[in-house]
Amino acid sequence: MARPDRSPPIFVSLLVAAALASLVPSFYGAAVGDFDNARVFFYCGLLFAIAATFIGIAVATTPRNRTEHRYLLGLVLSYFWLPAVLALPMVQATDDLRLIDIYFDMASALTTTGAPIFAPAQLADTVHLWRATVGWFGGLLIWITALAVLAPLNLGGFEVSSDARPGTQGASLRGQLATVTAAGRLRRAAALLIPIYMGLTLVLALALTIVGERPLFAVMHAMSTLSTSGISAVRGPQDGAAGLTGEVLIALFFVFALTRRSFSNGFSADWLGVMSRDRELRLAIFVAIVLPSFLFMRHWLAAFEGNDLDDLGGAFAALWGAFFTVLSFLTTTGFVSDSWAQARSWSGLPTPGLILAGLVIMGGGVATTAGGLKLLRIYALYKHGAREIDRLIHPHSVAGAGRLGRRIRREGAFIAWVFFMLLLITVGAVTLALGMTGLDFEQALILALSAIATAGPLANVAGEAPISYMDLGDLAKFILVAAMIIGRMETLVFIAVLNPTFWRT
Incomplete structure (x- = not known):
């Protein structure tokens, strides 16, 4: 049993983080002369800080056994109540927006979905910066909790390569985890990852500014790239001033959403060597080469005919x-290249929405800000399939790749397949629920995939016509909020939280 500690509960820490985050648009508003909105965000941040202080004092004298299980439950519940808190500054800063729409937008940002419900012209630049900041904070939150909470419990994709059941601690980790409380692991993870996360965002923002991007857009696009939220004050980099160079810079930083090894151990001298051996990154490179080549051949054949x-x-x-x-x-960022439209015009072919939907379902790396199935699970299913085909040819062969490779091919592939089935069931259930609100099948399916894969911009490009989140009914918006949270935390986490055995381990 974990030792009792007097560290603040997770909701107090999140209130403090919300107070600090509100200073970003407040300072920006004061710098550009938007004093009304600057005061709104400053006073709301002050309110968050006061509330966190009083609640922290009230619970400080009550030690509790805050295990990973309790932190995980607190995190799941936080995705429901925290958007309402974060919506308070937007409610005060805007006059003609409905509360449900603002809550939807904040839930979308916190889960790094980035569903564009408001037109860019509806909001002031200060409010747009707040949306990007919330998305950036949501990405940092999943970085920290994945390393400090999900990894010890073998959830969030770590179960593929672990020897323990999902929701339990492996035998090799129990001795190590017993010496450090869950709060201590969260503090260590935060101390390790926050400087890296902030540093990478600052580097990308400066690089985009240098190549000609407007400073506000550079900061927002840097935040959206690192958090994979895709939030922008315009349509994205395609409407920015950085052009092709800016897109190249953003593409380079996508690596931090493809594998956790790009940041979890810092940047050592052997960083490139570690990256070259990473399974998820190699699979991502393969997909990023094969699919564009396929699309390019389609374009080339169309141009040949013309x-x-x-x-x-x-x-x-x-x-x-x-x-x-x-x-x-x-x-699952959802940025569209400015050359994407030019490519379609050159070839005369429509947008391959089904391919984009398949990509967001695949998702990025484990313990990254990306959503979806995750590349490590795809890799496990591929290795299992390749091994089965090999056994058809050589029934008595013995495969190598060591203990970890065998684990991924066998138990890892099994749990990956279970998760894949749970994902499909969830997509089907959300599609059915959205269909009952009056949406047709195509719209319901695209919106379900967008929410569960935390790739909100997919709704604008996957179908024959863009789908407007603003035009959805209130019930459909609540369904999508629930789907975003399930997609962010993953179905397996919810099953583990609801399992009584989870609380007895």
């Missing part, structure tokens, strides 16, 4: 537009 082979600029635009957009949706 006798437009001399347009090399259009050919390059088609290749880059496909590569950037594929990589963006694979990380």
Whole structure:
């Protein structure tokens, strides 16, 4: 049993984080002369800080056994109540927006879904910065909790390579975990990851500014890239001033959504060597090369039929537009390249929405800000399938790859398949629920995939026509909020929390 500690509960820590986050739009508003909104965010942040202080004092004298299980339950509940708290500044800063729409937007940002419910012109720049900050904070939150809470419990994708059942601690970790409380692990993870997360965001923002992007857009796009929220004050990098260079910079930083090894152990001298051996990154590179090549061949064949082979600029635009957009949706960010539209115009082919939907379902790396099934689970299913095919040819063969490789091919593939089935069942249930609100099948399916994969911009590009979140009914919005939270925390986590055995371990 974990030792009692007097550290503040998770909801107090989140209130403190909300208070600090509100200073970002407050300072920006004061700097650009938007004093009304600056005061709103400053006073709301002060209110959050006062509330956190009084609640922290009230519970400080009550020691509790705050195990990973309790922190996990607190985190799940936080995704329901925290958006209501974060919506308070937006309610005060805007006059003509409905509360349900603001709550939906904050839940979308906190889960890094980034569903664009408001038109860019509806909100002031200060409010747009608040939305991006909430999304950025949501990405940091999942970084910290994945390392400090989900990893010890073998959830969130860690169960694929672990020798313990999901929701329990492995035998090799029990001795180590007994010496450090769950709160201590959260503090250590925060101390390790916050400087890295902030540093990477600052580097990308400065780089985008240097290549010509407006400073506000540079900061927002940097926040959205690291958190994979895809939130922007415009349509994304395609409407920015950085152009192709800006997209290249953003594409380089997508690596932090493809594998946790890119940041979890810092940046050592052997960083490139570690990255080159990472299973998830190699799978992502394979997808990012094969799919754009396939799309490019479709474009090339269409151009061949139209006798437009001399347009090399259009050919390059088609290749880059496909590569950037594929990589963006694979990380569930949802940015669309400015060359994506040019590629479609060059080839005369429609948007391959089904491919983009498949990419967001695949998702990024384990313990990253990306959503979806996660690449490690895809890798486990692939290795299991390859091994079964090999056994058809050589029934008595003995596979190598060591203990970890065998674990991933066998038990890891089994739990990955279970999670895949749970994901499909969840998508089906959400699609059915949305269909009962009056949406047709295509719209309901696209919205369900967007919410569960935490890739809100998918709704704008996957179908024949963009789907407006604002035009949805209130019931559909509540269903999507629940789906976003399930997609962010994953179905397996909810099953573990509701399992009585989970609380007896």
